[in-house]
Amino acid sequence: MRVIHHRREILVYLNGKRYLYLGNIKLEGKKVGLRVGDGKSAFSSFSIRPLNLEKEYELNGEKLRVEVPLLVQPLESFKIKIRHRGEKPLNFILCDANGFEYLRGTLRKGINDLNIRAFGALGTHKLKIKDKRGKVIEVPFEVDANSQIETESGLWDQLFSNLRETIKKDRFLFTIDGKTVAMNPSWLRDHIHEMKGYKWWEEDVRSALDHFLKIQHPEGFFYEMIIPPNDPHTTFVDSKYRIIDEKNNLAYVRLEMEADIEYLMG
Known part of the structure; x- marks a missing residue:
């Protein structure tokens, strides 16, 4: 494993493949704690210090x-x-x-x-x-390729990084029947619109679309969100427009008043 601190970015490589990217990072104390899954530490810390190359x-x-x-x-x-x-x-x-x-x-x-x-x-x-x-x-x-903006004045240099971090905060990873489904965010409509941005840096841009295609209703409409079973949105619609997945502790809902999902999925 190689951990690289480059400008305001931290990248982790394993066997030559990038497994972790953290952007727009301001280090304090020159240490980074890495937590995964339910919050348990996978590694106690990485010490980030100037290296003699x-x-x-x-x-x-x-x-x-x-x-x-x-x-x-x-x-x-x-x-x-x-x-x-x-x-x-x-x-x-x-x-x-x-x-x-x-x-x-x-x-x-x-x-x-x-x-x-x-x-x-x-x-x-x-x-x-x-x-x-x-x-x-x-x-x-x-x-490794990382998109960035560089100007003589420096005024706009953080623009792309800030926009990217705004989108990355919407990232959700669901484990459904043993497979990872990545969404930005958990509403399909916004996921598709935000794809215009994250398609340039995320490696997984298909799993969510493939999953919603898999669970498409026989009448042709798509569910539009992945939410907890107790989310209030499950009470907004008739049973025809929701799925309660007890096995994965998830629910899917299609709001009847919104009619653009099929257009976006097309």
Whole structure:
């Protein structure tokens, strides 16, 4: 697991795949507690502190110091610094998360400053340095795309982040018959409208639509909300327009006065 603090964002990667994203975070005390599910701690804390990105490696007895950013945006320039103390040149290649090679070159004795653009699949990229004997060291770094706004004045820089956080607060995850159903929020109408925004960063944009298609009424109309069984909305309609799912402790309701759900689902 790799935990990266980048600007005002915290990202957690497991085996090269991003599992957690926290945006617009202002750290206090430089520690982050991670809680999941019913609130029990999965990890006691992550200590976030300034990192020395330069690390030392050894290749056939020769010392190398390599400095690579922890997180890189695709197609944007970044720097790799390699201090090579040996006399003989070394070869290097850069590979994307699928192992596809997109750059190769040679390292000379001294400081090698490389201006790079990351290409290929997102995830864990690798800088591979090898000598003529075929010995290789690998230096991983993450390549991930995050939309952002940057202006000279800085006036609008937080606009996208603030809009994204507003939508992310509407995120609900339901476990229904053992499967996760993700909604933004739990009303289908708003879920579809907010999709215009979160489709750019969320990985799951289908589970809710697939679920409502699965439970579509035989007459053709769709239920429009997932709510607790004791929610007052269950009393607003006749039994035809509600489902009480005791197994999953959920209810579905369709308000008869609202007629745009079928249009939106189409």
